[in-house]
Amino acid sequence: MNTNAFALRHIGPREDDQKQMLNTIGLETLDELIYETIPDDIRLKKELNLDEPMTEHEYLLHIHDLSKKNKAYKTYIGLGYHPTILPAVIQRNILENPGWYTAYTPYQAEIAQGRLEALLNFQTMVIDLTGMEIANASLLDESTAAAEAMSLLFAVRERDQKKAGINKFFVSENILPQTLSLLQTRANPIGIELVIGKEEAFDFSEAFFGAILQYPGKDGQITDIKSFISQASDARIKVAVAADFLSLVKLEAPGQFGADVVIGTTQRFGIPMGYGGPHAAYFATKEAYKRDLPGRIIGVTKDANGNRALRMALQTREQHIKRDKATSNICTAQVLLAVMASMYGVYHGPKGLKFIANKIHNKTATLARALEKLGYKQLNTSYFDTLQIKTKAKKVKKVATKKKVNLFYPDSKTVTFSINETTSIRDINYLIAIFAEAANKETITISKIEQANNILETVQRQSDFLTDAVFNTHHSETELMRYIKSLERKDLALNHSMISLGSCTMKLNAASEMLPLSWFKWGNIHPFAPLKQAKGYLTILKELEDQLTEITGFAATSLQPNSGAQGEFAGLMVIKAYHESRNDHHRNICLIPSSAHGTNPASAVMAGMKVVVTKSTAEGNIDVDDLREKAELHKDNLSALMVTYPSTHGVYESAIKEITKIIHDNGGQVYMDGANMNAQVGLTNPGNIGADVCHLNLHKTFAIPHGGGGPGVGPICVAKQLVPFLPGSPLVKVGGKQAITAISAAPFGSALACLISYGYIKMLGAQGLTESTKIAILNANYIKQRLQGNFDTLYSGERGRAAHEMIVDCRPFKANGIEVTDIAKRLMDYGFHAPTVSFPVAGTLMIEPTESESKAEIDRFCDAMISIKKEIDNVTKEDANNLLKNAPHTLHMITANDWNFPYSREAAAFPLEYVRDNKFWPSVRRVDDAYGDRNLICSCAPIETYAEA
Template identity: 55%
Template sequence: MQQDHFGRRHIGPDATQTEAMLNTLGVSSLDELIAQTVPANIRNSDDLNLDTGLTEQEALAEIKAIASKNQVFTSLIGTGYYDTIVPPVVLRNVLENPGWYTAYTPYQPEISQGRLEALLNYQQMVMDLTGMEIANASLLDEGTAAAEAMAMSKRHLRKNKSTTFFIDADCHPQTIAVVQTRAEHFGWDIVLGNPETDLADLEFFGALLQYPTSTGKVIDIAPIIKQVHDKGALATVAGDLMSMVLMKPAGEMGADIVVGSNQRFGVPMGFGGPHAGFFAFRDEFKRASPGRIIGVSIDSHGKPALRMAMQTREQHIRREKANSNVCTAQALLAIMSQFYAAYHGPEGLKAIASQIHTLTSTLAAGLQNQGFALRHDTWFDTITVEVGDKQSTIMERALGQRINLRKVGDDAIGISLDETSTEGLVTDLLIVFGSEQPVLSDNAVSGIPTELVRSSDFLTHEVFNSYHSETEMMRYMHRLEAKDIALNLSMIPLGSCTMKLNAAAEMIPVTWPEFGDMHPFAPIEQAAGYTELFESLQQQLEACTGYDAVSLQPNAGSQGEYAGLVAIKKYHDSRGDHQRNICLIPSSAHGTNPASAHMVGYKVVVVKCDDNGNVDMADLQDKCDKHSEQLAAIMITYPSTHGVFEENVTDICALVHKHGGQVYVDGANMNALVGLAGPGKFGGDVSHLNLHKTFCIPHGGGGPGMGPIGVGAHLKPFLPAHPVQNVPGTDIANGTISAAPWGSASILPISWMYIRMMGREGMKKATEIAILNANYLARKLSDHYPVLYTGKNGFIAHECIIDIRPLKDASDISEEDIAKRLMDFGFHAPTMSFPVAGTLMIEPTESESKAELDRFIEAMVTIRNEMTKVQNGDWPLDNNPLVNAPHTMDDVLNAEWDRPYSRETAVRPTNWLKSHKYWPTVNRIDNVYGDRNLICSCPTMDSYVDE
């Protein structure tokens, strides 16, 4: 690999380290290791169809040329997407800061207190602005949130036997499309109509209202919500956060669920995302809600501490009966928006919202003075102007001024203003509509009815009233960041999560205005750069997977699973095989698999695994024979969830195909395949790809993610479409998975940059080193911990499972104790008790050097020796460094130390901790207390002070 090749920066071990690790494994080369690890019958015979890799500077220049082809016009299209001003202090210290964007989902709360506090602030912000009792920590986008609200409404109303869901026809079109798609596969009917006139004679289980409506109307929704309730149904309101700063919030009008997007709170449009969808609801729904909820608990010393409430991932417990298949969030974007709210505070938000509304009212008055009629006589930021046969002329005139307006039908134009709008823009618009000498009114009439003006306070908590100077905000953000472990501190060895380097060069284009400032429904000819990027990335992903086509729309792995199964279902239906509704899923599968299968109406049949963790071929044969006529699909993960390359994967695919089924290969473990084997070549029909795993989009503390799907040629006609922005080669009958046509488009440059810089040689080398690092780590740990599964030659794939169960039987130390003790060493824990209870699953990735692997190995060996001391009686079972972990600074500063081990052992058990020490800020958190006393709003600052 040449000296300036990016692969040298991305891949941790150098040539000397690689040779040393190969010697440890007893193999002479990477080629020999791969030959003994990856089955010969699936290995690629040709190189990847990718270009040679570029240097960072070359790739940045190339993508800058692509970005320059985008034309960034002033966007007044609205429909849930608005230009916004990202406070520079948030841009620099959060969005561009690896301390925030490389953190993992806060499943280990003791080392996640900073981002948990930020997410709790986000929940409080949403609760305050919507007037609801509780909110979750975000969903994928507004459309997904609305679809989840529909599903939750049906689950909650067991006595309501209706299968009809009503949607206000004046909801955003992309939201309608996402909800319609979800309803279709649940077997529910959607009725579109006017909620003011069409509910009386309708039986339904839920209704979705838009407030204000998509075309800008502001109405009193309280009487409509009462009518919904009188029908025994639930009311969901898709609301706008900025409007509810000035307008009566939906929660005060009786809403059961309030959904929407945080985008205009300091998150760029990004041609569609990523944006956090908010989801707020009445308290009685809290145990049936989708997604994550951050709650307040206590640690082992009684100190307030935060955690993900009810955090056992229900997909693994309830599987196809789970509330939802969603197992992720948009944490980074939610965090940005709550910092935006904290920076401005309630008074600042009122000033922003008032300016938007005043300018909109001024524009409305000016247009009426010019003789135009408005469709509605109420508004917040959006007006719809009746223009008759002048529509094309006015639209073209606006384009000439580099302004994008919204075409509404054939005779109206929609205009949505935002916080970047000015009086100068209003003047320009009046000229566009034909005025030669516009004069702006000084006393335009408000478009918000008096009875709908907000009177209640919001954002009264001190966190939203303390950090209005940049100095204070910068320090607050840093204090939170310092409480957490992210990749900028140490290796994060989570199995199945692939916490690899998110290189700075990959991240740089994300914040360029050419990518960030584009509305997803801008005329596609203005997005020539994005179009080129999409086509190029699709080709790259096709090359990496062996598939014939790729859809970039799914916004997360869970959505990718869903989109892939929808494509399979549409394929079977197109052939008249409507009876095919059985989905085979191995018992080792990710929990989202059965939940996703349920969402497309499939019945899940579990296939056994053998003692080595592989699919039991005899049981698979029996299940295929039994369900041959009804077999729709099998969902497998490859390499397996147990971290090995199953030798019989081609036999699995062939058997399912023989019985008429399709093969879904979960792409969670693609980091062990790229350049070596392609699921599209060894028998897969569809796979989702976690771009936030294999392809370097950062995890962001629990999101953003991206889950595009690759499909074989026969499934290409069934990829998801979009109702507003045409996705080339798709049919609108296929439905819509995400609110935006290409999902979270603005983060796709990250994966493009990664693949473009690595090139064909680098992508393969990354996979080989990922396998090498995992096998080296497994071999070095195997003298101290049992490795649960290996392949036929004794090697593993890119991750390994160490079995703590026999050690727990001997010492009474659990996998949780080990996970918490690792925090004292400055390490995030491996994946705990998945896919096998009582185990730890470890994935080092190719980005970690041998030195970092050895550091982690030393920590694990030290912990094993501590377990032996407990086992031998040197330390009591209830008072030792493992069960007391993690140790905080408060512990070692306490004048009383009644423990049978030293303070040094507690917090500096290895020498390298003397040069740099991470301090957990709380002790072990009481999960049971937090669930029994569910508090999901911000406590006062005083409650954090140890009296």
């Protein structure tokens, strides 16, 4: 046994276990199982062409050596990204803690109260600083949040009779360049006309439905948004404001001026730059727009005992329920980063944030005065942290580069730079010396920072913020450490037990893959730094692109999309650009099977396509005859087919090559949803089945942690004809020769998270990746066999096998009065997170064990499911006071003096012997979702407000 091999550590079942599992399902070898599972005509004939696998020790030495190729210059580029100080207590207890980074999206609220509280803190922080009525629990980055704001305002305009049909949207020319690019990407497909201009020259014509301002602007100037919003309101123009989150400590909340949406990034709240991400964006708006709000809202409700409990509001699922009527396809948030940012707010509190913001502003003003003494002209009359200097930029750049300092040079006569939390007096003097040398003058030395206020009087902050107790309590490290731990104890994550979520692939996130994320030379590179300073990153990102291209059987890869939903949209936009390059502008029909993810139709509509749904057969496969009929009917306008493979029903459809040929024969392109790539790697691939583009969920198949609901990365891989259209960036040359405009704010999306997938592939190699896929299929079929006779599997392949996941039917238990939700809640008492509930079929559980789970853990899960089936058999429809209906059972219930249940405390809390050894206690009883939707509270409201609701 090679104990150095990473595959041995990543893959759960040992060799003897595999033999026993194969024996249980009636086979001799793993290859027999693969033969019976995957259609022969799509199997790869040769091994993947990847480097020999590294051991974990070799990989960490390798990644450390590569980090040295990154040059972490002092960086003042700004433009939405700033060096920060991540408090060590947050780094150690959240970023580096599997209790936080391996948790799943909190769909099962009773075992996710910790994350939900941290996210409620995040929403409260956003509501307070923006002055808005409602906020979500984060989005992907500032630029995509701005695009979502535009889409929301476009959708709600129809409610104003005078604005119905109007499509002009004003964009201040002081918007961040990457945000402008995103607005262009999102506006065109849905028919929005962008008008870019100066705020002071805008005529407030009623021909506009909305506008967006940057606050402060990209060059640092703070404009009178109060006056602009007032005039816009008079013209019934709705206004979005992209606001620097830290500046809102000193600038008045846009909500106080009547803004309709406020968006931005919380990166400045202690999150490393990481060459572009991941960072949690924020999105706040008026309560009137809550049904149109993208992303997730954490709401306050009550549990079965009437006690306060938290959960994700119905809003979370509404965009997916709407399908092609949705205004957003957002499915991934940035939960882990939002949690970290919220803890930054908790740790510093309002006084600490004021200290940090004042320090930054005072240093900026002190620097401005020194530069003026040197003869430089500083153009910003009102500013927070950014100066705009008129000078010969080339001369300054030459000196600054020599002294290893990054400034921003928007044109040949201008230099801008932003002061940040890490900037010291020494740094200020270093900057002064650079400008002095560029002017051939003696430098000026600053010995103290002067107090200043260079902020326009009409927009200075008057309103209070962060008044809730949570932001005014945990200011010592001891207190914050204990607070974080108290929340962690309320959450079930992979460090406790298997999370067998179908379609979500909760596999091991190895420590060796995660460690480099905390390293200085990976965290402190600005996404718009000169490329020669990011050679370590560029080496890794290029190799990761090549690895993913090889794995998918395609020609090229873009890492820019920073979620699966963004990957879907990017793939369709590339197809759209391809058709347009051939003068096929009319091709706008997108065929989507009825079983597809809810984000698929939403993405198609966002890309300007018309959705036509195709039928599924009784076996859960695509109805090929119906598909052919609709492809031929729409052949003149067919743009694409969106298909998931293996299917959403957990089956390798044997007709997949016939399906892709039908689409190509009728002029369309095939987009493959990569949600189930975990069942393809090394055995088949999208290129081999005839797809033209796929997105990959690196947070599923390629080991990036879910982090409680994000970060995610959703790169797209494309066939040769689509390579020229891969997305570009306005500030860094990336993408194809005919690149579409940007899909996310940073050129390489969430580059820091890409280190994880790079390490995963590097340490597993071709053989380890292929073995992982085989074991994922083995684990799923083993569960299928073990549950047989207790739970029916809804769909199987032609030889009776499941893919890497399967759907078990819980609808027959309605005869006993038991719903699938009751089974999900009862599993908590056994120490397990429920599989995916009621997707893609209502009343079912979709189970995916992944290759990382051991036979022992899978057996515990199966034992729990079989035990629950026995419990179901012992209840009747008339008997509502039973183990399942009352689940989950909390510690408070079990230890209470009163016990008014017809079963024992032992049966409730310790149904099987193994539970005693490692008991997880849900912190609340079953939550009341309906109550929370009727009384939406999404901030740390006082208990009086909650009681009134």
